[in-house]
Each structure stands twice: as structure tokens, then as C-alpha cells.
Amino acid sequence: MGHTLGPNEKTLTESGAIQVATLIGGLDARVRIIAAVCFGVVVVGLSSLPALLAALIVSLGLLAASGLRLRPTLKRMAMMDSFIIFMLVLLPFTMPGDAMFSVWGFPVSWQGFWRAVEIALTANAVILALMTLVGTLEPVTLGHALHKLRVPETLVHLLMFTIRYIEVLREESLRLRAAMKVRGFRPATNFHTYRSFGYLVGMMLVRAVERSERILGAMKCRGFSGRIYLLQEFALSGADRRFAVLLSALVFMLICLELQCR
Amino acid sequence: MHIVDGALSNPVVIAGAVAAAGGIAFGLRSLTLERIPAAGVLSASFFVASLVHVPIGPSSVHLIMNGLAGLLLGWAAFPALFVGLLLQAVFFGFGGLTVLGINTLNIALPAVIAWLLFGRLVASGTPLTGAIWAGIGGAFAIAATTAAVAVSLAASGDEFLPAAKLVFFAHIPVMVIEGILTGFAVLLARKVKPDLFLAVKGAGV
Structure with a gap:
């Protein structure tokens, strides 16, 4: 996953970073989360090609409305595809059905081919909607919205801590890597590399635990009681309602399309 | 290792989500207020560890380290690894939405089992014997995760069986x-x- 990050890219956007005002950026976080989940569940239930294509078009429409930069987002999507391509390519060979043609004596079935296309369309449509609707939120806002949606408080705390410290710890790991590099360490396929990476992970854990002890001390000192204080109140606006109606209509159309083409 | 949306059959997805929710609830119960910072920071470090790429021949693999997460966190590995998967799906587009449950189960359950089997052995004795048991636990957790991925694929349809076997080997x-x-x-x-x-x-x- 590391290679999806450029040298100057952060893992997560920091809180307080300037958010571009876009069609989706102005919507209530809770609405966006619920919309993404509903859309995801419905699309996973679809199986006909026209409906899945329509779902992907809806996702691409959301991407256009979200103001995310096109190239990096589609690149990340393609990264995911590169992981599953192996499984998808195998499917036509392993699924029994009418032969399309054969490669080195192995029959390629139409059924397997369409199944692979179906999985690829579903996976891309859902993940794209998730990234555009929820992934454009500030990570801290995501935590607050999940809290408002009745996710257990402890889990939200855990999420907020993770969000807060991912970038801190990544910078620490990069410092350790830099220290290894100036001492002439070059990763290769050998025991020395694996031992060094093992020590790197071990050192990161030791530092992480020591850091968490300091954090706990600092929190106790400020009288932490386990409550989550919201930085902003969530309020539904007219735009939220319009978006909810529009997306519900689109999802309803997807279901109709599915029922017709089945 | 990530399973994506649309590949698995509905019963597998639902069973995975229910089991993962149970594991997360159980893990959250063990997280007192005082343990949250440690669990949160460790959850973040495992996220960062998964960014580290280790060379293997001409290619490279990224670390998962779920065995280590289990050995350190016990049942709390369930919510900690779930949070990592959620952030990966939402902000990086890795994995999927409806498969979050089954993915969490496949990664966190082996972590907890590794802790139940080897946790005591890793924490006691000399550092060297602890390290050897940890090594066995770490390898076991990945083996169990891969097997669990293979099983969830195979349970969704026979057409995945060859792919599942290949993934394991x-x-x-x-x-x-x-x-x-x-x-x-x-x-x-x-x-x-x-x-x-x-x-x-x-x-x-």
C-alpha cells in the first residue's frame, strides 16, 4: 500500500486542512455515510450487467461531484484491481459452462467471464462511491459522525486515536528508515534484511507503547473522562435532503433495472 | 489478501459481518478507558507497518503483522484491526465496504488464536525463547488468515476453489x-x- 503514497503525500488529511467546497463536500457527514452504505449494499445485490454498469456510472458521477482529483483516485482504484485481477483472470477457466474458446487446452467459459466482469464492476462501483462520499470527509469528522450514528463510544475513541497517530508514527518510521539508509542499509532478499525490518517493527512498537504511556499521563492530567466532545454540531440542510432523495431515486432505478434485466 | 465487494456469496458476507461484530464487541469490553491510548497507538503502528514493503525476490510484499497485533492486544486486536481495515477502505480504496466484516474476521480471528496459543509463551522465559514462539505465532497467524480467505472464497462457490488453493500456496x-x-x-x-x-x-x- 505504501507505493500509493508519493514522497510528500500524507496518509490522512490533517484536521483543519482546507476543504474544497464542492457539491458533496457541503453535505452532512452522516448523510454521506448512510448513503454510501445503502448504495454499497444494493450494488452488491445487483447481478445484471446493465444495472451494474449504471451503478458504476452513478459512482463516476459522484466522483465528478466530489471534486476529488481524478487521476490519483482512479489510480488507487486501479491498484485495487491489480490485486484482484489474478482471481478474475482465473475465473473463466475454473467456472464450468459454455466454452468461449480454449487456451492450451483449457476451456474458457462464458459464464466465468461474465462472473468476473460482474465482480469487477461491483467492486469498483462500491469502492469508488465509498471513497468519494466518505473518503472525502476529514478523518476526525468521520469519527464524530460515526459517534452520532450510535457506533460504540470505545470504538470511536479507538478510531480517533488511530487517525491521530497514523501520520505521527509514519513519520517516525520514515526517520528510522532514514537512519538505516545513512548506515548503508539496502533492502534485498536476504536474512539480514528480514532481521533489520523485524528490528524496525520492534522498535516502532516499543516507541508506540512508550508514547501511549505519555499520552495517558497527559490525558489523566487534563481530567479525561471518556466523553466525546463534538467540535461541530451536525445539522441536516435542504441540500442534504435533496441529495438523499436524488440518491434514493437512483438506487431505486438500479433495483428496477436489475428486476427488468434478470 | 483483501477480498473485494461482489466476490463472496451473501451468506458468507452476512456470517462474516455477524461474527466480526461479535469479536469487536468482545474486544471492546476488554478495552478500559486506560487501555484505549495504548490500543489506539498500536492500531496506528500496525497500519504504518502495513505500509512497509519487504523485498522478496524480484517482487515485494507488504507486512500484515496480525500475529504480532494479537500477541500484544489479545481480544482488543479485533477492534484495532477493524479500525485499520475501515480506514484503508475509506481513504485508500483497499478492500471493500460490505466485506469489511469478513475481512476483519479473516485477519483478527487468527490474531486472537495466536494470542491464545502462544501469548503466554511469548511473554515469559528468556527473550530468545519468547522470540521463537512469537515467530511461530506470526507465521501461524498468516497461515490461518490465508486459509480463512481461501475458505471464505471456496464457501462462496466451487469456481473459486483453484484460486483459493493458489492463494494459499x-x-x-x-x-x-x-x-x-x-x-x-x-x-x-x-x-x-x-x-x-x-x-x-x-x-x-
């Missing part, structure tokens, strides 16, 4: 590497901070 080198890395990580951690495992488990008790 292709991951044998990864198991070895993760085992070695987990072993050395514990060796260093136990030498540098002998009370590490106690510090995480017993914070605030």
Missing part, C-alpha cells in the same frame, strides 16, 4: 517472512523494554 514465503520478522520484533522489544507485554496488558489494572 503463493503465501507460504510470506508466512516465513512474517514469522522471521515477528520473531525479531519481539526479540528486540523484549530486550529494549522487558515489561512491554505487561505494560500493554496491564495498563491501569
